[in-house]
Amino acid sequence: MEEQNNDSKGLSRRKVLIGTGALAAGAALTQLGGIIKPAQATGGKTEKWPWPYEKLDPAETAEICYNEWYRVFCGAAVINSIFSQLREKVGEPYTSFPSDAFVFLEGGQVGWGTICGSPAGANIVANLIIGPRIAGANEGHHMAADNMQWYSETALPTFTPKKRKISSTYPTTISESPLCHISVGKWMKAANKALKSPERKERCARVAASSAYHLVEMLNDWKDGKYESTSDFSCASENGITGQFNCTECHGDDVPQAPAMPKTKKS
């Protein structure tokens, strides 16, 4: 642990704790896994957090991400848009991170439509730079929750590249979910475009770019000690199960009740 670096983030961490969303997300930490333990070294020489970070330009990062999408697709494009710059500005440990391996995040992991590669890639970047919650800081965890809520609630894409691959205009859509299947499905319905269409690919490239833009804004705030978590949702706290907030979209009016813990007897 780099205690010195963690201490320098004291202001940021305090702000996280007093943020409205952070309270719910903090509650989720104990719901999910139980006891928060200090990190134990397992041998990874890059497992010292936070990684050195220099502020990046959100628009420039998004432009890189947009172009990288056409080479490595959503997840790896988000990672590479940030790490390619930090390799230049900082060097290690970014030079040792194999970003291109994350091509498989495409299509919600090799086409299975689970989490969209854009938030999946953004979550990886946030937690690589800031570190996992077991290492003593929770901002990476909170930033991942912020990513997914922002992605679910925002009319995407928000970013328009300078040099477009195709010039078509098309609708933006709000997914209400971080899942690829739901996000791309709602857009395909609104745009009446097929998965294989150039417009769908362009839309996904811009969604990745929009996600990279938003992530850099959060990371820059964190670097300046003024990051505040914006997420206000914890399915575990609210519903007793991991999940999203769009329960009725799959369950209709028949949302199941999760089994509850047995009530403890009063002594």
Place this chain on the structure above:
Amino acid sequence: MEEQNNDSKGLSRRKVLIGTGALAAGAALTQLGGIIKPAQATGGKTEKWPWPYEKLDPAETAEICYNEWYRVFCGAAVINSIFSQLREKVGEPYTSFPSDAFVFLEGGQVGWGTICGSPAGANIVANLIIGPRIAGANEGHHMAADNMQWYSETALPTFTPKKRKISSTYPTTISESPLCHISVGKWMKAANKALKSPERKERCARVAASSAYHLVEMLNDWKDGKYESTSDFSCASENGITGQFNCTECHGDDVPQAPAMPKTKKS
């Protein structure tokens, strides 16, 4: 690119191509992203594939994973169970990979119930070792599809650790999905246990261990040149959208039709 190593996998790759599932999965490759391009170096010094791999004992790996779950939870436990051993046996590039950063995969990514951390972690391991499809080999991509189909169709957990944290017996369940929300939800219903219960945590620790066991079996086969992809599902090919195979579970009888590509006129 380590062409020599790729060539040595010729037998394995040919077997993948003649496997029934590989044809569908191969079709998906072109459905999702379009053109497969050769890798372009972006500066990552560990982006040379495949990474050196030595065969591991599946049961020993699962035992490590089970215990690691109680420290770093599902996704990072799967990664660490394999990489901690390869750090000892091989060294770099495993020593430089920050496995603990992937704690955030817990609960389907910080509790949002998207992809279960066990297949998410397994997909990361397979694609780090074998490399992304843009680097010239498709086995990592296929292994990720195999992971998710196996996870969805198997009564989990399959692995029982030697030293159990709790001795309760409980049901196994088939999730029909790689999503945390659906997988843990079906188990909680069958077991009538809460998310916070020790039995639910024990179940998830064993699911992670089962996933690590299965992944090592595939990686060992790949090392021996006898890996064959078992997945036979491509939602993109079959339904024109990324997704899983349990359409009616969310959509009921009203499964939407994805927009199709315009038919090209015959010349």
